[in-house]
Amino acid sequence: MGKFLSISSGSNGNCYYIGNGHTALIVDAGIGFRTIKSRLASAGVDVASVGMIFVTHDHVDHIRGLASVAQRLSVPVYATAKLHDALSRHKAVGPELSGSRRVLRAGYETEMRGVRCVSFEVPHDAAQTLGYRIEFFGTTFVFMTDLGFVPDYAYGYCASADYVIIESNYDVDMLLGGNYPPDLKARIMSDRGHLSNEACAAALRRIWHPGLRGIFLCHLSKDNNTQELAYNTARSSLTSLGLSVPGDIRLECMPRSEVFSMDF
Numbered sequence: 001m002g003k004f005l006s007i008s009s010g011s012n013g014n015c016y017y018i019g020n021g022h023t024a025l026i027v028d029a030g031i032g033f034r035t036i037k038s039r040l041a042s043a044g045v046d047v048a049s050v051g052m053i054f055v056t057h058d059h060v061d062h063i064r065g066l067a068s069v070a071q072r073l074s075v076p077v078y079a080t081a082k083l084h085d086a087l088s089r090h091k092a093v094g095p096e097l098s099g100s101r102r103v104l105r106a107g108y109e110t111e112m113r114g115v116r117c118v119s120f121e122v123p124h125d126a127a128q129t130l131g132y133r134i135e136f137f138g139t140t141f142v143f144m145t146d147l148g149f150v151p152d153y154a155y156g157y158c159a160s161a162d163y164v165i166i167e168s169n170y171d172v173d174m175l176l177g178g179n180y181p182p183d184l185k186a187r188i189m190s191d192r193g194h195l196s197n198e199a200c201a202a203a204l205r206r207i208w209h210p211g212l213r214g215i216f217l218c219h220l221s222k223d224n225n226t227q228e229l230a231y232n233t234a235r236s237s238l239t240s241l242g243l244s245v246p247g248d249i250r251l252e253c254m255p256r257s258e259v260f261s262m263d264f
Contacts, residue, residue: 078102
């Protein structure tokens with residue numbers, strides 16, 4: 001049996017875990033080592049079980065703890081050459097990853113410790129932002145944590161997924177009526193910004209397929225969204241397909257600073 005954990009999700013920091021009794025990985029390390037260790041322990045997981053790290057992009061809420069986690073665990077860090085170069089210049093990471101650096105080619109499958117992984121680019125205002133399709137011993141997860149829109153080719157990576165972790169960052173009305181400055185609102189709503197509840201919900205209608213078991217909404221904004229709004233918008237989209245939620249498919253919102261745990 002395997003376990004999926006959302007350790008942290010949002011602008012406060014992002015980190016996700018997939019593991020079983022033999023192999024484990026994390027996607028992003030946007031919080032510190034001690035926090036990751038403590039939250040994993042609360043779910044009955046030893047941080048020492050983590051054997052590899054995958055990085056989505058070089059924004060600090062995804063890499064704040066990356067260098068310390070990689071060094072403390074002595075594990076490889078996977079990203080494309082372009083993203084690794086950006087990480088090496090980032091003040092939160094720097095050259096410390098040189099010995100841990102493992103290079104992926106976007107669009108090409110790589111296997112490590114029995115885990116099959118394909119990275120693919122998604123539009124976001126970082127040096128490069130990656131989605132991941134991770135086949136973990138027969139269960140497939142797709143991560144799209146930060147993106148302005150879902151490009152057509154990304155749906156292909158979701159076609160055989162068991163679980164999709166996808167951003168549902170903001171409610172349009174809350175953002176437009178909120179206190180953010182106009183340039184920040186424009187950046188969030190741009191094609192290289194973040195995915196709104198409505199855009200996420202529309203994408204789910206294309207992502208759904210009969211084998212899809214669960215959708216996890218991630219990176220919800222503290223200021224411009226609520227779990228209720230994100231959940232209800234996504235749920236309405238799925239029920240419009242004739243699906244029963246949760247009867248036919250599991251739908252969850254990932255908490256910002258608490259652990260979400262699921263056995264698979």
